[in-house]
Amino acid sequence: MSNSKPIRRIAVIGTGVIGASWAAQYLAKGLEVIATDIAPDAEATLQKFVKSAWPALERLGLSPGASLTNLKFTADLAEAVVGVDLVQENGPERLDFKQKLYKQLDELLPPDVIIASSSSGIKMSDIQSGVTSHPERCVIGHPFNPPHLIPLVEVVGGVKTSEAIVQRAIAFYKSIGKKAVRLNKEMPGHVANRLQAALAREVYYLVAEDVVSAADVDDALSWGPGLRWGIMGNMMLNHLAGGTGGIEQALRGLGGPMAAWWKTLGSPEMTPEFQHKLIDRVQAEVGSRTIDELEAERDELLIGLLELRNKRLETATSQKVAAE
Ligand SMILES: NC(=O)c1ccc[n+]([C@@H]2O[C@H](COP(=O)([O-])OP(=O)(O)OC[C@H]3O[C@@H](n4cnc5c(N)ncnc54)[C@H](O)[C@@H]3O)[C@@H](O)[C@H]2O)c1
Known part of the structure; x- marks a missing residue:
């Protein structure tokens, strides 16, 4: 399995709270996203979410090539995963659902495609237990809500996950500006x-x-x-x-x-x-405050803090380069 295959096209499976936000994040980083969900209104809801998240992502800085036109949607799972380099799975938090889905994905995907689960607390060892061909490419990539704003991604493999995949997942998340934290052992609920x-x-x-x-x-x-x-x-x-x-x-x-x-x-x-x-x-x-009002207040302050932290990071990096 190649370790250096660049990751350019992502399948986002499940476009609820977390999947829609991941889709916005990947688009902002200049990646192509093909999203899939079984809910009848999923495509419209996803489009609406991504458009509403875009101003904040523009403020934080879009990567070259970032565009809303890089988002495609299909209700067909097999179609969604054609030609992708990584799957970010955001389906319901149920072990039986994930076990069945991972078996299907394993049959559909070439072995060098990483399958990353956003699961908040299910162990990858349990999810991948029924995957027969290439369980080594299955890994947890657990974000924090909303993933398009919060940098943290917890990465942990199951008993059958290869070290190379854990490393590739960490390198990928870091390459798009996420703060990837590695767990050395699986724990229910991970760490955060x-x-x-x-x-x-x-x-x-x-x-x-x-x-x-x-x-x-x-x-x-x-x-x-x-x-x-x-x-x-x-x-x-x-x-x-x-x-x-x-x-x-x-x-x-x-x-x-x-x-x-x-x-x-x-x-x-x-x-x-x-x-x-x-x-x-x-x-x-x-x-009397609505959820929308509270979310807007949270996101406004969060973006301000992220801008401050990014500025500090840039200053520290340029000082390091100047000292070398
Ligand atoms: N909500 C959070 O704060 C949060 C944070 C981090 C991680 N997570 C994890 O992310 C995952 C998704 O959580 P969520 O909160 O977005 O849930 P959600 O209910 O908002 O979204 C799940 C989506 O999966 C879709 N779905 C169901 N069956 C499907 C199928 N067969 N194919 C494709 N799509 C299907 C549903 O229609 C729905 O849109 C879970 O594993 C959860 O633990 C959630």
């Missing part, structure tokens, strides 16, 4: 969703116990640690929390109290009553 789940457990607990309102817990996150997390992660921030003594100092000072708090963290059951309580609290926070 596990982090979200750990935090959500405590957020839900605190809200359900009426320790804090939904609006205040959201402020506590987005005006506090969340601002820092948009810049650096937990490990590096803990290093800074120790002052000149760094992480060693931080763990000496905070390690004991933090371990004591761990013992008091909530472990709520996801009962219908618990869910109703959370829904009530969030509705009180949302008030």
Whole structure:
């Protein structure tokens, strides 16, 4: 199998929330996209989404050749994968669905085509278990919503995935400006969703116990640690929390109290009553604001932060080049 085959044409399978956003991202990077979905209104919905995402992508910088005209749609799976270099699969998050689809794809595709799944939490070992010919080209390429704006892609193979494919997937995502993070082991929920789940457990607990309102817990996150997390992660921030003594100092000072708090963290059951309580609290926070308004607010600030981070990256790169 060739390791150097350039990736120019992508099949996007499933054009719901994630597939439509991936399609916009790939088009903005100058790639050809052939999308497929079984929903009757899928093509129109996809076109509408991609057009609405385009101004933000223009603002962040289109790659040479990027055009909305590079998007094609077919409801026929076999037709969608003809001549593609990579498949980005975004079908429903069900193991039986994915297992069946991967068997079909394996039969349809030449062996050097990568099949990447956006799955949020299903292990590739489970998805590829029934793939007989070339399971080694199946890999998780898990984005964060919305993939056309959020750079993170988690890459992890299953037991039958080859190291070469993991490397090719990482190189490809990096080549289009994504922040590819490699997982050395499969975990349910990968890494970033596990982090979200750990935090959500405590957020839900605190809200359900009426320790804090939904609006205040959201402020506590987005005006506090969340601002820092948009810049650096937990490990590096803990290093800074120790002052000149760094992480060693931080763990000496905070390690004991933090371990004591761990013992008091909530472990709520996801009962219908618990869910109703959370829904009530969030509705009180949302008030009359629509989903569209909230999404527009999120995306505007997100693009501003991405522009700032990209500028910083460019400055750092040009300083490095000048020093060499
Ligand atoms: N929503 C998120 O925040 C998020 C984030 C990262 C990853 N993911 C993952 O991305 C995948 C898709 O999630 P989503 O939120 O976009 O779901 P979704 O329900 O919005 O989209 C799924 C799409 O798949 C289509 N579909 C169903 N059967 C099909 C078939 N046989 N062929 C082609 N298309 C078919 C559906 O019509 C639908 O449009 C899941 O694996 C999910 O875990 C979701």
